[in-house]
Amino acid sequence: MMAHIGIVGAGLAGAGAAYALRDTDHEVTILEKSRGVGGRAATRRRDGCRYDYGANYVKVPDDRTGELIRDLGEEGLVDIAEPVWTFGADGEIAPGDGDDDHKYTWEAGITQFAKRLLAESGAEVRKTTRVAALDRAGGTWAATDTDGDDHGPFDALVLTPPAPQTAELLAATEGADADGALEDLRAAVEGTKYRTIRTLVLHYPFELDVPWYGLVDTDKAHEIGWLSREECKRGHVPDGESLLIVQPSPEWSAERYDDPLEETAETAATLAADLVGDDRLADPDWVDDQGWRYALPNEGLDGDRDGVEGGGTDADADGTADAVAAAREAGVFVAGDWVAGRGRAAAALWNGIDAGESIADRL
The missing domain is CATH 3.50.50.60 (FAD/NAD(P)-binding domain)
Incomplete structure (x- = not known):
């Protein structure tokens, strides 16, 4: 029926x-x-760039997820090659454990999923x-x-x-x-309770020379929780440019959720510059943002x-x-x-x- x-x-x-x-x-x-x-x-476009500003990629926790993604068509599929590294409350960056194979998105963005x-x-x-x-x-x-x-x-x-x-x-x-x-x-x-995230998008007219795609705070005590480079995704950022996705901690995000973009982006850019150790990052040439009031669930039903x-x-x-x-x-x-x-x-x-x-x- x-x-x-x-x-x-x-x-x-x-x-x-x-x-x-x-x-x-x-x-x-x-x-x-x-x-x-x-x-x-979700994916946005601006000034020749595409960027995944919510979920940054699809992590493959099991074979069925990878098989489904490939079954949907491998044309335009991007498997991010650069690794995810870690840092802690002190901001010291270190290589990760290497357990980050198959970080999928698409040339046209993660909305393709x-x-x-x-x-x-x-x-x-x-x-x-x-x-x-x-x-x-x-x-x-x-x-x-x-x-x-x-x-x-x-x-x-x-x-x-x-x-x-x-x-x-x-x-x-x-x-x-x-x-x-x-x-x-x-x-x-x-x-069901949630953690709030306000994503900041920071663009630069130069490309960073670093060996990692993303940085994750393993101590959950830093003002930045996640930082990643969209230029590591084929088709997302023109050559010679950088586009950072900065997702601050839930506490930082909730406190500044409704603050003006210009002010919040300036603060986030300074945090990114300090973390990466590159003063140029304090001065992006354009910025964007998205607030996710209900970003990450603390627990399931x-x-x-x-x-x-x-x-x-x-x-x-x-x-x-x-x-x-x-x-x-x-x-x-x-x-x-x-x-x-x-x-x-x-x-x-x-x-x-x-x-x-x-x-x-x-x-």
């Missing part, structure tokens, strides 16, 4: 869910608030469509956007926005929940934490699992890196694929 599946969000979780449904007879419609796809796996998944899926993507409320009537679902337009009916829904926004949608759901299933899920989703010791109790995990299962029985699925508990592109992708496969098994 053909069903109509609605997916809220065209990030990697939403694209993964649609991809998982590609060989079914189901119709898939994705409602995306922005003008593009990919979520944090979602674009290629969606092209294979055949799903309809309705962009600039911000969902404001959900409704259930007669056993099917409908979504209303901020312009007052209705979408549906849907036999099942996959919600992939960050947890706080998913919780708002669950709270704005009518006619659906006599047994409290979605209310229980909303309560569990609301407990089951209490698994992303790089933080300790999680929820067994009782909490059991209660959340019951809420997720009850919501799925009602036709509502949640997916994203925040469900998996790991702020990684591959985690979001496979969590979305899992949701899509669960729908295919049920309908």
Whole structure:
């Protein structure tokens, strides 16, 4: 029986869910608030440069991820050759452990990941469509956007926005929940906490002569958490230029989240110059930024934490699992890196694929 599946969000979780449904007879419609796809796996263009300003690359944690990326087409695929090095609270840079093989992006940018998944899926993507409320009537679902337009009916829904926004949608759901299933899920989703990141993009009319692609703070005590060079990605930066992606610590980012770009970029450039040991970096010739209020989840719905010791109790995990299962029985699925508990592109992708496969098994 053909069903109509609605997916809220065209990030990697939403694209993964649609991809998982590609060989079914189901119709898939994705409602995306922005003008593009990919979520944090996003790319911009400026002055001859392309740059991945959210997720910097796709790390390949297992064979299935690498196989999927290659199956989507190797034309334009970039495997960053330069290594990731480390530094600590003292700013001393050192070679990494070498365990950073296969850092994938594309010549056209990391947005290609979602674009290629969606092209294979055949799903309809309705962009600039911000969902404001959900409704259930007669056993099917409908979504209303901020312009007052209705979408549906849907036999099942996959919600992939960050947890706080998913919780708002669950709270704005009518006619659906006599047994409290979605209310229980909303309560569990609301407990997911995030780290905020404000990305700074710094361009220079010269190329750095260093042996690394990226630097990561292993102590999590420096004002910079991550710094990388887009010129290491084929097709991203013209020869003889440098483009740095600077992602400060969550604390630094939250404190300066709403500060003017010029002021924040100046401070970030000074930090980058001090870290790399090159005074020229204090004076970029153009800058850009993007704030990610909900950048990295501290933990997933089951209490698994992303790089933080300790999680929820067994009782909490059991209660959340019951809420997720009850919501799925009602036709509502949640997916994203925040469900998996790991702020990684591959985690979001496979969590979305899992949701899509669960729908295919049920309908």
